[in-house]
Amino acid sequence: MKNIVLLGATGSIGVQTTDIIKAHPNEFNLYAMAFGSQVEVAKPIIEELKPSVVIVKNNEVKQALLPHITGDVTVYSGLDALNEIVKDPSVDLVVNALLGSVGLEPTLEAIRARKQIAFANKETLVTAGHLVMEEAKRYGVDLLPVDSEHAAIHQCLRGENRQDMKQMIITASGGSFRDRSRDELIGVTKEDALKHPNWSMGAKITIDSASMMNKGLEVIEAHCLFDVSYDDIDVIMHRESVIHSMVEFADQSVMAQLGTPDMRIPIQYALTYPDRLPYNMSSGLDLKSFGTLHFEELSFDRFPCLKMAYEAGREGGSLPTVLNAANEEAVQLFLNDKIDFLGIEQAISDQLEQHDTIQSPGLDTILQIDQETRERVRQRY
Ligand code: NDP
């Protein structure tokens, strides 16, 4: 029985993680959960899975939640509580399904406590990948990827000699605007952007998919998780989202992982690794219903966010921190109707241009640059 702490329990990945926990009651126990402010989403999870500890964003949310709590549940609030709970001796597995760079410090704490980590929170790796991976190496902790592309690559590399890998090929569905030209992006609404063709996900990542920044963040995530050079990471458009990613080896063999676009499959993989458990919450992959799978080149001119992510990743240092912070704020401004869709890439490129990269930044520098970048983006609009 694994005792799980689930960070981001009320989110898209968080709720799907609770589906996996419920489906395997003899394998997993939800020991603790953390969320921001969605009390209504949290209530049924707390009632059914009875965690011992619940952590919320602030005291206001705590006061809203407390009247609904029955039984032996302790409620804490604030970021410090997140950093503490991941170190709790009762915890075997930390699932980081937080959104944004708020997940950085809890990730570092979980690594230092040598916990097994199932990891969805890509912004943390983009903002401070070198720090996270250094600590993971030092403490001998594996980050098990939840992101479907990285879970695919992890599976393609199982049992392989890493030196034999030639390149990774990350697939992209193309997001909600894949068939529009750049001119046709002028004036698109957030409702249009939130209609993803293949996946049902949280709002931020759905916008990131439409701008292709999600793929850019995933390229940096792959660079960090698998210690692979940017020259050896390719991205192609694959509309059907059946192949979740591929690895090409020195002998030109290409391994691919296929599956239905259901995030609960990679979530379960990360929770049960190195074992595999049965899964029956969606019907399996029916290749005959697809008939044909398509692959297309992704152009940097059409998707400048992908280009900016490669450039920031290659430059390294503090530049990916700026990329991530500017993107998180710009997407929020777009979701709040403060800027239009093309304003997102403009806000990011403005911040990247004015930043003087600091090489090998420490945690304090990263947190400071993250805050300063966010403030600059917010002040501009
Ligand atoms: P959501 O926005 O749906 O969920 C985010 C979760 O984080 C919510 O539970 C939210 O709480 C919680 N949260 C945010 N801020 C805080 C805080 N300060 N303290 C405590 N909890 C907080 O995001 P997703 O589930 O879509 O994405 C989560 C991560 O997984 C992202 O990094 C994303 O890129 C990645 N990912 C997501 C995929 C998907 O299918 N959704 C696929 C692959 C990767 P609340 O809502 O209650 O405020």
Ligand code: MG
């Ligand atoms: Mg993904």
